[in-house]
Amino acid sequence: MNIHEYQAKKILAQYGILIPxxxxxxxxxxxxxxxxxxxxxxxxxxxxxxxxxxxxxxxxLEKRAGKDGGIRLIYRKRDILNQxxxxxxxTLVTTQTGPKGRVVSRIYVEAYKNVWTKFYIGLxxxxxxxxxxxxxAPFVSGSQNIVERAEQNPDAVLKIPVxxxxxxxxxxxxxxxxxxxxxxxxxxGLKKLVTGMLKAxxxxxxxxxxINPAGVNRRGQIFALDxxxxxxxxxxxxxxxxxKLQDDYEEEDRALKAKKFGFKYNxxxxxxxxxxxxxxxxxxxxxxxxxxxGVDMVCxxxxxxxxxxxxxxxGIKIIxxxxxxxxxxxxxxxxxxxxxxxxxxxxxxxxxxGVNVPLVVRFEGTNKDxxxxxxxxxxxxxxxxxxxxxxxDMLTSAMKEAM
Amino acid sequence: MSILxxxxxxxxxxxxxxxxxxxxxxxxxxxxxxxVAGVTPGKGGTTHLGIPxxxxxxxxxxxxxxxxxxxxxxxxxxxxAVLEAVDAQLDLCVAITDSVPTLDMLEIRRALLASxxxxxxxxxxxxxxxxxxxxxxxxxxxxxxxxxxxxxxxSTLTYEAVLExxxxxxxxxxxxxxxDDMVIGTNFPLILDKFMHxxxxxxxxxxxxxxxxxxxxAAEFYKKLSSPKPVVTFVAGxxxxxxxxxxxxxxxxxxxxKSVQNKKEILQNAGMIVVDEINQIHDVLLTLFxxxxx
Numbered sequence: 207m208n209i210h211e212y213q214a215k216k217i218l219a220q221y222g223i224l225i226p227x228x229x230x231x232x233x234x235x236x237x238x239x240x241x242x243x244x245x246x247x248x249x250x251x252x253x254x255x256x257x258x259x260x261x262x263x264x265x266x267l268e269k270r271a272g273k274d275g276g277i278r279l280i281y282r283k284r285d286i287l288n289q290x291x292x293x294x295x296x297t298l299v300t301t302q303t304g305p306k307g308r309v310v311s312r313i314y315v316e317a318y319k320n321v322w323t324k325f326y327i328g329l330x331x332x333x334x335x336x337x338x339x340x341x342x343a344p345f346v347s348g349s350q351n352i353v354e355r356a357e358q359n360p361d362a363v364l365k366i367p368v369x370x371x372x373x374x375x376x377x378x379x380x381x382x383x384x385x386x387x388x389x390x391x392x393x394x395g396l397k398k399l400v401t402g403m404l405k406a407x408x409x410x411x412x413x414x415x416x417i418n419p420a421g422v423n424r425r426g427q428i429f430a431l432d433x434x435x436x437x438x439x440x441x442x443x444x445x446x447x448x449x450k451l452q453d454d455y456e457e458e459d460r461a462l463k464a465k466k467f468g469f470k471y472n473x474x475x476x477x478x479x480x481x482x483x484x485x486x487x488x489x490x491x492x493x494x495x496x497x498x499x500g501v502d503m504v505c506x507x508x509x510x511x512x513x514x515x516x517x518x519x520x521g522i523k524i525i526x527x528x529x530x531x532x533x534x535x536x537x538x539x540x541x542x543x544x545x546x547x548x549x550x551x552x553x554x555x556x557x558x559x560g561v562n563v564p565l566v567v568r569f570e571g572t573n574k575d576x577x578x579x580x581x582x583x584x585x586x587x588x589x590x591x592x593x594x595x596x597x598x599d600m601l602t603s604a605m606k607e608a609m
Numbered sequence: 610m611s612i613l614x615x616x617x618x619x620x621x622x623x624x625x626x627x628x629x630x631x632x633x634x635x636x637x638x639x640x641x642x643x644x645v646a647g648v649t650p651g652k653g654g655t656t657h658l659g660i661p662x663x664x665x666x667x668x669x670x671x672x673x674x675x676x677x678x679x680x681x682x683x684x685x686x687x688x689x690a691v692l693e694a695v696d697a698q699l700d701l702c703v704a705i706t707d708s709v710p711t712l713d714m715l716e717i718r719r720a721l722l723a724s725x726x727x728x729x730x731x732x733x734x735x736x737x738x739x740x741x742x743x744x745x746x747x748x749x750x751x752x753x754x755x756x757x758x759x760x761x762x763x764s765t766l767t768y769e770a771v772l773e774x775x776x777x778x779x780x781x782x783x784x785x786x787x788x789d790d791m792v793i794g795t796n797f798p799l800i801l802d803k804f805m806h807x808x809x810x811x812x813x814x815x816x817x818x819x820x821x822x823x824x825x826x827a828a829e830f831y832k833k834l835s836s837p838k839p840v841v842t843f844v845a846g847x848x849x850x851x852x853x854x855x856x857x858x859x860x861x862x863x864x865x866x867k868s869v870q871n872k873k874e875i876l877q878n879a880g881m882i883v884v885d886e887i888n889q890i891h892d893v894l895l896t897l898f899x900x901x902x903x
Binding site for chain 2: 328330331332333334336337338339341352353356357363365370371408411413414438439440441443444483484485486487488490491493494495497498510511513539540541542570571572574593594595
């Protein structure tokens, strides 16, 4: 689960991390009042709250929002109202949102912080060693984000292993300061920042914290000028307080619906094949195989772990009623999941919404024979395949015929 | 002797009385798996599916000599279940439990460092040595005893790999799903090492997928072996569009380039045989072992 910048900052502040003063605003008037409360003379930052990086370099789809991006530096108090009304309700497109962009429903109004240097700092999980890693890199203005930089030149990012219990040693902080070209005077400030990040990470079951950039002032203080936090969905049961922060507007309707039934749904930009599978690996493999047959997957529903046939039917309907879907591939390798439940779900969903596009089903594993019988008895126009490649071949040729 | 578990393993089941556990334990018993005990706190002294149930792992070990466990407990109780198994010095835990918090896994991995227990999973279909032992939820009807070891990071593709070895008429020595999660108990090298030393395994099928540096770690390990057994590899996720949806940005920032193409090159350079599609595995196996062609 991801949250907005202002929410992340609020959490980080609880762990002793310094943040510029700020307030959230849902209307232009709220923004104007917030600005006055925060600072008498400014300048102020108006920051569109959508869950995406690169907001500053983004652009709005609507003309009325002006040519500037989603993060604006405002010097005159009288401009706040106008600038806020330009951004609120408009659609911000960034390199991370896709061409459709996201509607800005709220703006974070923040006091502008004068800093003399900035840097990137992140805390992530290193999966193979099951440890936390602190990532530090000099700030670079321009369009390149940290992921691209790390990909091109892994050495541009300093990586410090962090002990889950003991935290970070002062000598590690010293070398981080040296890496960033910061003097001894900043060791205390950086230590405070890192300690706060680690505490916040552990206490909230985060999966990633990024402060990009952190800003350093002459007094040795380090501020989180931007912040991004993601949380481990598996630990949500420990954090009812975080669930309230979830912004449903950030998720696609179909994904939200699938989540309600306990499944994962993904939409892709291109393609016309809808897939129902039970695992990420099989999604990937099916996608690769479809691609080599010249078609693309447009959406995938992962029903892994499903045990309730009504929920399975509801999930399958999400794919069947997606207007972009021109063919459906169901590939289930039952282990924990029992094929007969999926078959019952398919029949229930199909009887309700109809089979309007080619539908190929392949079952293997737990209760496969019962599942086949259910499909055959249903008399629905379902194509049955024996292997994964056969299912992909059968679907692509059925789709060609249907055209 | 196959690896990690066989007909001589004495297996206990943690969380044996749950619905899903009961369904699969019964099937494992029918398969001939040597399940000797169950553990469910508060239900000690009862029997379930004809198996004696104990309150703690230690009690179960003392009474039955169990040396391995299958874990079906809910995610909330997972950490304490594993730590209990570690404390009882079990050789092996196979964890079917899904949705385990990642931070719990970090703590568990820390505890495993100082113990002899091997944790497979969580969120795995388990481990199966055909005709001997089924630890988990594998659809047993698709397995055939044979000489190919399978290790996979993707649950469902494990089944696909099994079917591929069947198509080549070679069967499986032991099949292991490592689990799909962010952090798992055991990575590729330990399993590869065991397969290399197993006289019942002639070759290995390794299934990887996008994300993490798991395949890179496997390549690094394989490269250092002198006269290793052949490893046939498939890495899911070439089409790439899932990367943004399923990927963990921390992977790239902390470890550099991690495209599937990149993973495949690294595996190939380490001497493994890399296939582009999963259904090519049986062809490669047939080239490696032509005499066994049916």
